[in-house]
Amino acid sequence: MKYQSALDDSREIPAWIDEVLRKAVHLDPYRRFEELSEFTFNLRSPSKNFLNAAPVPLIERNPLLFWKCLTLILAVIIAMLLFMRSH
Numbered sequence: 001m002k003y004q005s006a007l008d009d010s011r012e013i014p015a016w017i018d019e020v021l022r023k024a025v026h027l028d029p030y031r032r033f034e035e036l037s038e039f040t041f042n043l044r045s046p047s048k049n050f051l052n053a054a055p056v057p058l059i060e061r062n063p064l065l066f067w068k069c070l071t072l073i074l075a076v077i078i079a080m081l082l083f084m085r086s087h
Contacts (some may be wrong), residue, residue: 001027003022003025004020005018008061010044014046015053015056016051016053017043017056018056019050019053020039020042020046020050023042028056
């Protein structure tokens with residue numbers, strides 16, 4: 001089962017907390033926190049690894065929004081091309 005991000009438009013959660021949660025529930029037990037104290041410590045004061053983590057791409061965070069935006073961009077391009085062709 002794939003991790004569902006806690007980040008969305010209705011919650012104001014810092015990205016590093018989402019990364020801590022992602023690591024805590026990772027499918028591979030060897031990639032999870034080894035100790036509960038490590039997990040709680042990272043929730044209270046994130047490590048530099050979490051703060052410097054690359055942001056999750058929009059297509060992974062919100063695939064529906066990604067495809068809606070892409071469709072809008074393509075529709076605008078098609079409309080512009082049709083308009084330019086008719087003039």
